[in-house]
Amino acid sequence: MPDRAPATEADATEAERLAVAFVRVLRGVGVDVPVGSTLHFADALATVGLTTRAGVYWSGRATLVTAPEQLATYDRAFRAFWDCSPSSGSPTEVPPQEVVLALDVPDAGAPGEDTEAVAADTPVLSVRWSPREVLRQRDFAEYTPAEFVEARRLMTDLRLAGAVRRSRRRRPARHGRGDPDLRRTVRRSLRAGGEPVARAFLEPGERTRRLVLLLDVSGSMEPYARAFVRFLHAAVVSRGRVEAFALGTRLTRVTRELTSRDPDAAVRAAGRRVADWSGGTRLGEGLHAFNDSWGVRGMARGAVVVIFSDGWDRGDPDVLAEQMARLSRIAHRVVWVNPLKASPGYAPLAQGMAAALPYVDDFVEGHSLAALEELTEVIAR
Amino acid sequence: MPDDVADVVKGLAEHDYLADEGLATSIFLALRLRRPLLLEGEAGVGKTEVAKVLSRWTGGELLRVQCYEGIDAAQAVYEWDYSRQLLHLRAVEASHERVNEDELYSERFLVKRPLLRAIASDADVPPVLLIDEIDRADDEFEAFLLEILSDWSITVPELGVIRASVPPVAVLTSNRTRDVHDALKRRCLYHWIPHPDFERELAIVRVRAPHVPDALARDVAAATEAMRGMELYKPPGVAETIDWAEALATLGAARLDEPMIDATLGTILKYREDQERVRNHGLAELARTAVARGA
Numbered sequence: 001m002p003d004r005a006p007a008t009e010a011d012a013t014e015a016e017r018l019a020v021a022f023v024r025v026l027r028g029v030g031v032d033v034p035v036g037s038t039l040h041f042a043d044a045l046a047t048v049g050l051t052t053r054a055g056v057y058w059s060g061r062a063t064l065v066t067a068p069e070q071l072a073t074y075d076r077a078f079r080a081f082w083d084c085s086p087s088s089g090s091p092t093e094v095p096p097q098e099v100v101l102a103l104d105v106p107d108a109g110a111p112g113e114d115t116e117a118v119a120a121d122t123p124v125l126s127v128r129w130s131p132r133e134v135l136r137q138r139d140f141a142e143y144t145p146a147e148f149v150e151a152r153r154l155m156t157d158l159r160l161a162g163a164v165r166r167s168r169r170r171r172p173a174r175h176g177r178g179d180p181d182l183r184r185t186v187r188r189s190l191r192a193g194g195e196p197v198a199r200a201f202l203e204p205g206e207r208t209r210r211l212v213l214l215l216d217v218s219g220s221m222e223p224y225a226r227a228f229v230r231f232l233h234a235a236v237v238s239r240g241r242v243e244a245f246a247l248g249t250r251l252t253r254v255t256r257e258l259t260s261r262d263p264d265a266a267v268r269a270a271g272r273r274v275a276d277w278s279g280g281t282r283l284g285e286g287l288h289a290f291n292d293s294w295g296v297r298g299m300a301r302g303a304v305v306v307i308f309s310d311g312w313d314r315g316d317p318d319v320l321a322e323q324m325a326r327l328s329r330i331a332h333r334v335v336w337v338n339p340l341k342a343s344p345g346y347a348p349l350a351q352g353m354a355a356a357l358p359y360v361d362d363f364v365e366g367h368s369l370a371a372l373e374e375l376t377e378v379i380a381r
Numbered sequence: 382m383p384d385d386v387a388d389v390v391k392g393l394a395e396h397d398y399l400a401d402e403g404l405a406t407s408i409f410l411a412l413r414l415r416r417p418l419l420l421e422g423e424a425g426v427g428k429t430e431v432a433k434v435l436s437r438w439t440g441g442e443l444l445r446v447q448c449y450e451g452i453d454a455a456q457a458v459y460e461w462d463y464s465r466q467l468l469h470l471r472a473v474e475a476s477h478e479r480v481n482e483d484e485l486y487s488e489r490f491l492v493k494r495p496l497l498r499a500i501a502s503d504a505d506v507p508p509v510l511l512i513d514e515i516d517r518a519d520d521e522f523e524a525f526l527l528e529i530l531s532d533w534s535i536t537v538p539e540l541g542v543i544r545a546s547v548p549p550v551a552v553l554t555s556n557r558t559r560d561v562h563d564a565l566k567r568r569c570l571y572h573w574i575p576h577p578d579f580e581r582e583l584a585i586v587r588v589r590a591p592h593v594p595d596a597l598a599r600d601v602a603a604a605t606e607a608m609r610g611m612e613l614y615k616p617p618g619v620a621e622t623i624d625w626a627e628a629l630a631t632l633g634a635a636r637l638d639e640p641m642i643d644a645t646l647g648t649i650l651k652y653r654e655d656q657e658r659v660r661n662h663g664l665a666e667l668a669r670t671a672v673a674r675g676a
Contacts, residue, residue: 034563034567036567037567040414040416040570043414044410044414044570047409047410047413047414048385048386048406048409048410054402054406055386055406058386058402058403058406058407059406061403061407061571061572062406062407062570062571062572063410063570063571065571065573066563066566066567066571067560068421068573071573167450167451168449168450168451169450169451169453169519170451182463182464183455183461183463185463185467186461186463186466186467186485189467189470190480190482190485196467207450240520291614296614297556297557297558298516298517298556298558298559299558299559301558322654326614
């Protein structure tokens, strides 16, 4: 081993210098490396030594990478930095396209501003026409940019409760029922000189079920997706245990991007992450990817899964049906939100929708704010 | 304490665990830098086994915390032995002595669970602490764990702070049913264990199921490799490969053929849909490919 150990202090400094430089490259290509990890990497390099490529490679992987999704990026950065190969033309296969989802609106005298203030002050019995009420019922697809801004604010007010189930974590019972709570009983008995006069009990607690939101971001959903992504954000920030994904030609997890409190920043970040915004849809394959890498592993088990989609699918309907069957077997409830359902005379004829419907527990509209409020109630059931 | 990565590979191999260079480097760093090691990977690739083999190799006691939803400090760290405390109180009372509250909170009434035992251990060799399937515990427990893994100390309010003289070798595993919190990941070294390639898997089968005929072991490794490329819901893990090889050997197979695969498919594929997919693909074809690759 001595031949690999840093023989001199100069070696250790060299390791530190290289570690810092490489981490900078890694951050440049989008891997989020905390400062502490840089130090660990430098330590690891000093321990393993700089003599072999494999040693350096695996030291970096153990200390700088925290998820398998980062491996490809890490490998590319590693080759570029340590093998000095000019990152061979295509640093990332598809440079993620920046999509701005928030619409730019003339803010001067936006009609929403004052009306809302008025609405808040008006007495309950007011019979005044309320633009807000009209807005609640209006189809998202017919929104003007100004109305959209107002709707965004209303959406921030949405609060999602969750369906609950029994938890294994127990809590002190209020009434004398359930299993004896020895800890509290002994504590109380001390007051009575060791006589367990007042006995305490435990009962099972409750836990909110996980909520998984899958948003179809294909071209046909465009008018609704911008509103739904706000709903996703409201859901992610308003309660715990929520996961959000975008379904297009591929599956993208956007939970992290949406955790920012600032709705605009969150939605922008999600837009950057989703490379195939307004592209095609392969619902079946997207769900397959979800089931394989997340859902069946545990994320969708016992969860309430909500799919926002119009059911237009370019893929094979059999694949979609099969994946929906898989999902419905493990999820607590599957809710399908189809904004087209609100249009008069709608029948679920789109191939994908017809294939998926047998596995859906609740089929709801979600085309307007009022419909989304309804959705929050469905989710809480 | 190993001197270099090759030492780790050799040491683990002596205890029937074949680690590749990546895993060996991570283990080496975990031992040398005294940091917890977080292992992720598909089910059945041998994550838990790493802790067990580390314990056999280093001679440190294996302390295991199996995580599940609702696990809390009482099950993972310590709990007071309330029944004994009550009995003690009654005994003291019966002998008409005065009850001394402090007496009740001494170490003799403390039930030590794995985490506390790992910290309080005074063995010469640090114990191996396995925190299995951390993703199944809820976030509250994870936050609590973070505190212990950062300071290697536990506070028992009635007794004071208990600090590890030598930190245990900590191995955490996760199946990724949810993301482990970033703060916890930052504390740990991270390694993703992939499915092994053909040669390594063959070597593993040879080591773990030595009575399986060599030709059969080759066929099994080749067939498993082929099945992993068939987009199954649950591609077979190493554990299943070993089970399958043993099942085939028990049935007296010398090589892989269609009737044998048909009879034993349930030991390697645990989903009806997966079995159907492989059957549609053709069992005879699978056997042929495997024998050709294995030869």
